[in-house]
Amino acid sequence: MMTLHGVDVYIRHPEIPDIPKEHGTFALIFISMRGTRVTLPLPPGTELVDWLQCRYFSETEVTDQQVDELVSTLTGLGWQWTKCQKLFMIDGVNAFSQPY
Amino acid sequence: MAHKVCLIRGDGTGPEIVSAVETIFNAAKVNIDWIEVEAGLKCVEAGKPIVPDETIAKIREIGVGLKAPMTTPIGKGSVSPNVTLRKKLELYACVRPVRSLPGVPTPFTNLDIVIFRENTEDPYAQIEYMSTEHVAQSVKIISDSGCERIIRAAFEYARKNGRKKVVGVHKANIMKIADGLFLKVFNQVRLEYPEIESWDNIVDNQCMQLVTKWNLYDVLVTLNLYGDIVSDLAAGMMGGLGVAPGANFGRECALFEAVHGSAPKYTGMNKVNPTALLLSGTLMLDHLGEHDARKNIEGALEATLRKGVKTYDLGGTATTSGFAEAVASELKG
Numbered sequence: 001m002m003t004l005h006g007v008d009v010y011i012r013h014p015e016i017p018d019i020p021k022e023h024g025t026f027a028l029i030f031i032s033m034r035g036t037r038v039t040l041p042l043p044p045g046t047e048l049v050d051w052l053q054c055r056y057f058s059e060t061e062v063t064d065q066q067v068d069e070l071v072s073t074l075t076g077l078g079w080q081w082t083k084c085q086k087l088f089m090i091d092g093v094n095a096f097s098q099p100y
Numbered sequence: 101m102a103h104k105v106c107l108i109r110g111d112g113t114g115p116e117i118v119s120a121v122e123t124i125f126n127a128a129k130v131n132i133d134w135i136e137v138e139a140g141l142k143c144v145e146a147g148k149p150i151v152p153d154e155t156i157a158k159i160r161e162i163g164v165g166l167k168a169p170m171t172t173p174i175g176k177g178s179v180s181p182n183v184t185l186r187k188k189l190e191l192y193a194c195v196r197p198v199r200s201l202p203g204v205p206t207p208f209t210n211l212d213i214v215i216f217r218e219n220t221e222d223p224y225a226q227i228e229y230m231s232t233e234h235v236a237q238s239v240k241i242i243s244d245s246g247c248e249r250i251i252r253a254a255f256e257y258a259r260k261n262g263r264k265k266v267v268g269v270h271k272a273n274i275m276k277i278a279d280g281l282f283l284k285v286f287n288q289v290r291l292e293y294p295e296i297e298s299w300d301n302i303v304d305n306q307c308m309q310l311v312t313k314w315n316l317y318d319v320l321v322t323l324n325l326y327g328d329i330v331s332d333l334a335a336g337m338m339g340g341l342g343v344a345p346g347a348n349f350g351r352e353c354a355l356f357e358a359v360h361g362s363a364p365k366y367t368g369m370n371k372v373n374p375t376a377l378l379l380s381g382t383l384m385l386d387h388l389g390e391h392d393a394r395k396n397i398e399g400a401l402e403a404t405l406r407k408g409v410k411t412y413d414l415g416g417t418a419t420t421s422g423f424a425e426a427v428a429s430e431l432k433g
Contacts (some may be wrong), residue, residue, distance in 0.1 A: 002230075002232070002233050008229075024289070034187075034220050034221055034225045034241055034243075034246070035187070035224075035226045035227050035241075036187040036188065036190075036220075036225075041246075042158070043160065044351075044352050045160075045350050045351035045352035045353070046190055047188055047192075047249070047351070048192070049241075049243040049245060049246065051241070051243075053227065072240045081355075084310030085229055085265060086106075087229070088229075088230060090230060090233060091293075095229065095230035096228065097226050097227055097228040097229070098185055099226075099227075100179065100183065100187040100188065100226075
C-alpha cells in the first residue's frame with residue numbers, strides 16, 4: 001500500500017535557504033544539493049548551485065491537503081520553488097532515495 | 101621535505117596492493133609521509149559510517165590522498181564509500197588516462213586517451229522516487245557551473261600537457277535540455293582554447309569510434325554516467341581494470357584510486373595486479389610535482405612488463421608481491 005509521508009521542495013535560491021524547520025507534523029530533515037547534504041558552514045571548495053532539494057517528512061501518514069498547506073506556507077514566505085515531489089512509502093518502505 | 105598524503109588501505113585485496121605500491125615507492129626513494137585514514141568495511145563493522153567525518157576532514161586538510169579499492173556492503177541503506185568520498189569532498193573531475201602498455205597486448209595499438217568524467221551531477225546525484233506503485237523516476241541534474249568546471253579542467257589539462265584535441269561527449273540529440281546545456285557550455289568554453297582542436301560527439305557514436313578509430317582521440321570530456329561507461333570501455337581497451345589508473349580532483353583536494361573493485365574472493369592470495377594502484381600513485385606523484393619519480397617508476401613498470409613478469413590477469417604467474425619486487429628491482433638496478 002502506498003502512503004504519503006512528505007514532500008521534497010526544490011527551492012531556487014543562491015544560498016542555503018533559511019526555511020522553516022518544521023510545519024505541523026512535518027520536519028525539515030535535510031537540504032541537499034546534487035544529492036549531497038549541505039549545511040552551514042559550507043566546506044571550502046563547495047560550489048553551490050541555485051537549486052536546493054529540501055525534504056519535509058512526517059513519520060505519520062499525511063494528506064494531500066497538509067502537503068498543499070506546507071507548500072503554500074513556503075510560497076507565502078516568499079520562497080521560489082520550481083518543483084515539488086511527494087514522498088511515498090510502499091508497504092512501509094521508503095519509496096525515495098536518501099542523499100549522501 | 102616529505103609530501104603528506106592520506107592513505108586508505110581499502111578492503112579485500114586493497115591492503116595487498118597498497119603494500120606493493122609501498123615497496124615500489126620505497127625503492128624509488130619517494131619521500132612520502134603516509135597518513136593512514138579509516139574508511140570501508142572495517143568502519144561499518146565498528147559501527148561507524150563507511151567514511152567517517154574525521155577521514156573526510158583529514159583528506160580535506162592534507163589535500164591529497166591515495167585510496168585502495170573498498171567494498172560497498174550489500175543491503176538496505178548501504179552506501180558506496182567511493183561515491184561518498186567524491187560527493188563529500190566535491191571531487192568534481194574524475195580523470196582516467198588510458199594508454200597502451202608494453203607487454204600488455206591488445207588490438208588497440210598506440211592507445212593514448214585521457215577521459216574527463218564529471219563526478220557530481222547527472223543521475224549519479226542518485227535522486228530517485230517511486231511516483232506511483234508502478235512508475236519510478238530518477239532526476240538528472242546538470243548545471244552550467246558543473247559543466248563549465250569539468251570542461252575547463254579538460255581544456256586546461258590539454259593545454260598544460262601538450263594535448264592537441266578535446267572532444268565533448270553527450271547525448272544532446274535526445275536530451276536536448278540537460279545534455280543540451282552541457283553542449284552549449286562546451287561550445288562556449290572551447291572558444292577560449294583556439295590552439296586546441298575541439299568538437300563534440302554523441303556518446304553512442306563515440307563508443308563505436310573508440311573501438312574503430314581510437315587514434316583519432318586525445319582528450320574526452322563527458323557527463324557522469326557516460327563517463328562511467330566510456331572510461332570502463334577504455335580501460336578494457338588498455339588491457340583491463342587491473343592496469344587502469346584513476347584520479348579525482350576538486351577545488352581543494354585530489355584523491356587517486358585504482359578504478360577496479362576490492363576483489364574480495366582473492367583476499368590474502370597475493371594474486372591481484374597492483375598496476376592500477378601503482379599508476380594511480382604515479383599520477384599522484386605528478387600532481388605533487390615529483391615528475392622524475394613518476395617517470396622512473398613508470399619506466400620500471402614498463403621494463404618489468406616487457407620482460408614478461410605479469411600477474412594472472414595478464415596471463416602471467418607473478419604474485420602481487422613478486423611483481424612489486426620485480427618493479428622495485430628495476431628501480432634499484
